C-alpha cells in the first residue's frame with residue numbers, strides 16, 4: 001500500500017453479526033418436512049431456486065422465504081398448507097430475531113472509529129437490515145450507512161465518489177470474497193476477509209483464490225493490530 005488508509009468499510013451480515021446460521025437452520029427445518037429427501041437434495045434445491053430468483057427478488061430474508069416455499073413446492077408431492085404456514089413462520093422468526101453481534105465488535109469499532117472514518121455497506125432486505133442496524137446499537141460508530149441491492153464494483157465506486165474517498169485510502173472488511181473483497185480490489189481499494197463458519201453458496205467466488213492478495217483474519221478483533229502493522233510497513 002502506498003497511501004494511508006483513512007476510511008474503513010464494513011459488511012454487516014456474518015461480519016458484525018451472525019446471519020447465515022439462521023438460514024442454515026431454516027433449510028434443516030425444511031428437510032424435516034420432507035423425510036424422503038436428503039439434506040443435500042433439499043439444500044441444493046433451495047440454492048437452485050434462490051439462484052433463479054435472485055435477479056427478480058434480490059437478497060434478504062423475504063426473498064429467502066419465497067424461495068424456501070418454492071423449493072418445498074418443487075420437492076413435496078402432497079402439499080400441506082400447515083407446512084407452508086410453518087415455512088412462513090420460520091421467515092417471520094428470522095425477521096423477529098435480534099441482531100446477534102459478534103463478541104468484540106463494539107470495542108473494535110469504538111477503537112477504530114478514533115483513527116478512521118467507518119462506513120457500513122451492506123446488502124439485503126431494506127427493512128430487515130434497518131432493523132438489525134438499529135437493534136445492534138452499532139450505528140453510532142459509522143459516519144455513513146448504505147444498504148444497496150448488489151455489491152458491484154460500480155456500487156462501491158458510487159459510494160466512494162459520493163463521499164470523496166479515493167479507493168487507495170479505503171479498505172473493505174467482510175466475510176464474502178465475492179461481495180466484499182473482489183469488487184473492492186477491482187476498483188483499486190484494499191480488503192480484509194474475516195472468516196465465518198458458513199458461506200452461502202451464492203456468495204462463493206470461484207476465482208477467489210486467484211485474485212490479488214488480500215488479508216484473511218479469523219476475527220474482527222484482530223483488525224486494529226493488523227492496520228497498525230500495515231502502517232509500520234509503509235513508514
Ligand SMILES: [Mg+2]
Nearest residue numbers: 011013014175
Ligand atoms: Mg456478509
